[in-house]
Amino acid sequence: PQTIYLKDYSVPEYLIHEVDLNFDLGEEHTVVVARLTLQRNPQSQSPNQELTLMGEDLNLLGVELDGTALHAQQYVQTDTSLTIHQAPQDGIFVLKIENSINPKANTAFEGLYQSSTMLCTQCEAEGFRKITYFLDRPDVMSRFKTTLVADKDKYPVLLSNGNKVEQGELAGNRHWVSWEDPFAKPCYLFALVAGQLECIEDRFVTMSGREISLQIYVEAHDVDKCDHAMQSLKNAMRWDEEVYGREYDLDLYMIVAVGHFNMGAMENKGLNIFNTKFVLARPDTATDSDYEHIEGVIGHEYFHNWSGNRVTCRDWFQLSLKEGFTVFRDQQFSGDRASKAVKRIEDVNMLRARQFAEDAGPLAHPIRPEAYIEINNFYTLTVYEKGAEVVRMLHTLLGGEGFRKGCDLYFQRHDGQAVTCDDFVSAMEDANGRDLTQFRRWYSQAGTPQLNVEQHYDAESGQLELTLRQHCPDTPGQTDKPPLHIPVKIGLLNSRGQVELIKLDGRPPVEETVLELTEAEQSFALSGLAEQPTVSWLRGFSAPVIVKMQRSLEELAFLLSYDSDTFNRWEASQQLAGQVIADLIADIQQGRELTLNPVIVEAYTKLLEQQWDDLSYFSLLLALPDESYLASQMDVIDVDAIHQAREFVKKSLAERLQAHFLRLYRENHREESGQFDAGAIGRRRIKNTCLHYLSTLETGDSQSLSLRQFEGAANMTDQMASLSAIVNSRHPAKQACLEQFYRQWQDEDLVIDKWFALQASSHWPGTFAKVQQLLQHSAFDMKNPNRVRSLVGAFSQANPVHFHARDGSGYHFLADQVIALDKLNPQVASRMVTALTQWRRYDDERQQLMKAVLQRIIDTEAISTDVFETASKSLA
Template sequence: MRDATPQTVFLKDYTPPEYLIDSVELSFDLDEQRTLVTSRLHMRRNPQSANQAVTLTLAGEELELVSIAIDGKPLAAGDFAISPESMLIHRVPQEQGFVLDIQNYINPKANTALEGLYLSGSMLCTQCEAQGFRKITWFLDRPDVMSRFKTTLRADKTDYPVLLSNGNKIASGELADGRHWVSWEDPFAKPCYLFALVAGQLECVADSFTTMSGRQIALEIFVEGHNVDKCSHAMQSLKNAMRWDEETYGLEYDLDLYMIVAVDHFNMGAMENKGLNVFNTKFVLARPDTATDSDYEHIEGVIGHEYFHNWSGNRVTCRDWFQLSLKEGFTVFRDQQFTGDRTSAAVKRIEDVNALRTRQFAEDAGPLAHPIRPEAYIEINNFYTLTVYEKGAEVVRMLHTLLGAKGFRKGCDLYFARHDGQAVTCEDFINAMEAANGVELTQFRRWYSQAGTPVVGVDQHFDAKTQQLRLILRQSCPATPNQPEKAPLHVPVKLGLLAPDGSPASIVFDGKTATEITLDLTESEQTFVFDKLAEAPVVSLLRGFSAPVNLDMPRSLEELAFLLRHDSDTFNRWEAGQQLAAKVIFALIEDLQNQRPLHLNALMAKAFHDLLAEEGDDLSYQALLLTLPDESYLAGQMRVIDVEAIHHAREFVKTTLAHDLRDDFERVYRIHHRDESGKFGADAIGRRRLKNACLSYLNQLESASSYALAKAQFEQARNMTDQVAALSAVVNSHHPDKADCLQNFYQQWQHEALVIDKWFALQASSHMPNTFATVQELMRHPAFDMHTPNRVRALIGAFSQANPLHFHAINGEGYRFLADQVLALNTLNPQIASRMVTGLAQWRRYDGKRQELMKQQLHRIVATEPLSKDVYEIASKSLA
């Protein structure tokens, strides 16, 4: 729990470790309430450290000391001191290395924070990133201390027949009293945050992979027995990722064994521990009747992400936690490439950008804004953020755009060659890109240190006499906490031009001709001139979302409709549709606010009629084109968010489109309505997505026929994608059989935890009346468990982050509810609690009454004692 004045850690204060740990011998006598940990650390002074102090400070929390010795000699009570967060050893040998032996007890069952060694059901497992290892034993718990680990596990053979750790299994044996032991050795030096241990009653699903050099790798996925039939997709995803990394980056796996373990209780998605990945079950388990198409894609993406970390994170790791985006931003970019290659590149790009603009841009615009390489933190767990991950990936993507695929690959090759086995910085990554390509990226480095979302403004002028188009681009960035002034960034802006008939126009720029170019915007204002244009073109700017910026470019509805129909860039075509819909919705919001009657612009209906008439190859993309902007995205465009007006205007558009185009929606639905359960090719997934998009519109009709359509699909569905889509339609309507459908779904799937998470989330995110009362009732449901992060996210997270209409109810009941749950979680699981607080962080964006109500709850949270550092940092910064 926190002190009165929590300590802030600053990047500028980084110093190399005073001591190093060359090798570690760990021994665990496992017990769910009293595990004995024995560590032998082979240590020496770090020659790179300027500090010549003879003291040694080790991090350690919630540990019970048994014994401590240096070079076999027990230390007396006066030789060391223990505080709640550390151990200070007053004098250690200086001239040569020494061996430090420590024994301590820990209580995994009491560890509800799920950091260090903890109990998940009947299984013991670990989570050591970022600073969980200090809850296992006293250690130099920092990423720039890399050591070789040998681990021996001892446990009751009945309770824990499977004993796993990093690296290769080197020995095992039997012990007295029904116990057994296994020893593991990892040949690669790693920081302690990559240490892993798993023990439990697990079944193994085994396979193998042959690398590009002909080595045979054993692949093993460990799950509880009842989940064995849900592992085949995860196993195939792993093999797909291994092959892709070889073909795309030339990177081969280095150990002889790769293991994955799925656990129910996990704060994050997964963890890339060397050779032994620990996963949230959500990102491993899949069967057509229990997992949606999106689940299948996310599983492959997360499996790929953790595997790719073997190089971008493990073999080359972070010098300190301020460099977190070095591994996470880079690896997110790699997993985005992988998923795009495996599925639809167009759909994947749009989904990623949509999430970025809806959620990360909001983070950039609020009190929690920070650069992808932060300058300071109180609790490092709070910097596992959308900025560090998703915006970090966009920064890497810009390097890929600027250098080209071949140049980027050259930079990556040099980076891995230079720094294999090292803990390095973001600067080292950029240096490798520069050296490999002979370029200078000094200005580009500002993306790592400046917070906020830049705005790129555009003016255009066409001169028919000179046949020239002049584009004037201006960049600026709003002030963010501790950064009132911003320097110009290097912004790559992809450009295409369309002729009046919709065909691509040739771009003549700087003496060269092309159909698409990338402009380098490096000044506050720049003018770009394009020659030999017989007619005024329609400009397609920021193609592929080539930089994480807000584009301020005035467009008419007619121009947006033209781009939606003709733009060859899949992202910009979708973006034109989003902007068209947003303009229509904002005009309706103004009508609502001024109590004027509502009418749908005819251009909108015509655009959707044309989209429904298309017969394209990528049906998933067509489904996205038919999707209206999210309420959260629309809220981000308003100076003062009007929650009710956004919802009602958007609903009016959706309902009117459903009425006006009912025959079109029904026709497309019937064409693609078929049972293709178990088929996960692009065509089958696309048909389901397009069909269910049509069902969502038809559901707006609130008619007997729409009710019958949703119920029939719900009852006949043989795959989770179709069943959940139908149940969502039922839950978000006045369907007369809503209660029966919800009860039937629960009865059918009550023993499948991940499916019941969907059941909770659907109800918590419903826009129908009485949703808040439903959420309160679900908090008392026997299946709800505050100790299970997935369940907390499914109910409390879905309500506070995916239901703006009801969470932001003007009576403040949503805010009080969230604060209550944050305080309950504060003592159980501070990481999850701090993530929930962010629902209150954007209070400045709302009207005065809501501002006061949200601030009241933030003040209430900050005033509570005891309060974890995790929650204190987010709540106090939100009020600053």
């Protein structure tokens, strides 16, 4: 397979100004006629006089140049291209291409495909070339006019980008609709949808007084699950006006929910296409987390209209330009909508458990990668989540106002253009008069930097010297990396737990400050301190780094009680529990008896005796670190000891603090229908955290508590929480509850996904046999990505104990599923391989087993380039 390099970028040889598309739609036979208005790119230096268009899986029916049919000697076709010999070098010319495609046979879901009874598209990154021959690259921007022709009964709704301009009827019960998008766009933002869809409508008046029609299209049985998505859209539109000054530009904004979708959602201009998972919600079918994710993803796709569509990427190496920035924007939005503290903790938790692992493994790459075989493999946690952290650091360094000035300049300078990450940083520099040369290294350097921090207090002078050292570990292809520009936000606490002001470099005293670390080693002297303070480091997780420092359990308990930074307070709870669990892991490995360190009981008791306003935050303080995070802290991951130690702590805390957990449970338990408001969500979160602890006791009382909640649940959050407690414990009603849940929800695909995922991720013995049975279940469908993720994905990525079974059965199972899935959907298959990429982190025996199945995947005949790239780079 061919590797594409950033260093080889050159401007397109031709430009496509206008695209006039005509689709005659049929599920097995769709005819596409494309009229492209082209011109040689005056900026191209290439001597090449041919025009090469990309195209895959297309059946070419004819080519015309300026109205004259080309004969076979005038062009050449390969599996991936169409080259027109002697294309015009001067002036505008029109190329007409006619081809046919088979949407039903398209199980990879790239290009035009069938989902249930509808036809829809996914073009990012390179799906448009599966629709027609084109210059399928983001720096070719064109104005699109699209006409859809179809049977009136099968496809009564016909949608594409922009505004509907004309429609009409045809003989034979057929009809047509024409759409025109006034904004030039790259073809990855093209979309069409045809199907039997119902529409939910609303309106939004923009800050300049324009009325926008908002439409959400779903299948008829889902119309009662769109209210939250619609409200989220209106919230996002208002928020982008208020916070970024960005107004929507078309008169119509459409969202379509489809059941078969490789990603979460797609920001096509004016016609977003969403995975149903991120649109549909009713209190009885969706959990509070689902509601929050829907709001976040609706926001994300909406925000792309500026950060992605109006200003797009020059090439796919720049993906983080739009994704990192837009993730940062959606994180801000969600934080503003609910609890900033909770949102930040959730985001960092995910970053540290998953992106840090990616950054430390064989697939590590900078947020702006330099090479790829298959671009779909680079829609990664690094490009998205670390990319967002890099944008967040700019926000921290420049301040809110400075960042906004930079954004305004970026949008103003580059509206309508396809640009680079460098252009984004330049706008930040120019708007603020700052030199960000060194900061740019974040874009090109992979790996998670480690920060060693030391402090030295001199009582006589009242001075505290802080010394920071940074080091970034080697990653594939990168060694001896120069230092980065790292913002380290700090605060100080005195011995009574009060804020101690920071006096640095003669500046006025402040409660917290950002230390700008630019050297490999750098010291900062804080003055005027009557006693040695406790430093609260890296507040708000101000940089995506690992802070290396030893803190005693007592010091962590102190920070957990007093740190005024909500993130660091939670961080103290994680580190405290993490250290207690790490000691127990060592005890297990040495065959010692386990006893619970009383420090954690005291710390938890203190938390449980306090009054909390933000109950969601409170429940996070009571949550033990995830097994994946604990694993990241070990030199050699011992999945069994991690699990055993964590379960021991959970159960011991439940035993000691039973009365508190029960009281809190009762105080917050209401059989309510599931209002999506912060108060109700917080009540459910804390109550279900308590239920989770209590269920580990496996007493008759705790079992009836779970069962009563399951039977009386009037919302999905409570129903799932109780079912999870039942499935992950020795509960006599386990099978009956699972069957009852299935019967109740068998017609709701998204709920049945939860049913699969819950069983696949259960730590209870016998789970692997259950997973194998579920693979044969009539509701399992390898062609549906959500179902695959809920069974194969949940088992391999959220069930460490069973997936990493010592006999290698989990690995073989995954390899079998990857190989089977690859024949249908290489993009999703490649995602599934990532569960194996961390093989170096395990013991020798497991390493050998994982390597062997990776090799088996690579050696499989006709394996896709997607899977080949992930598996072979994992072994490299």
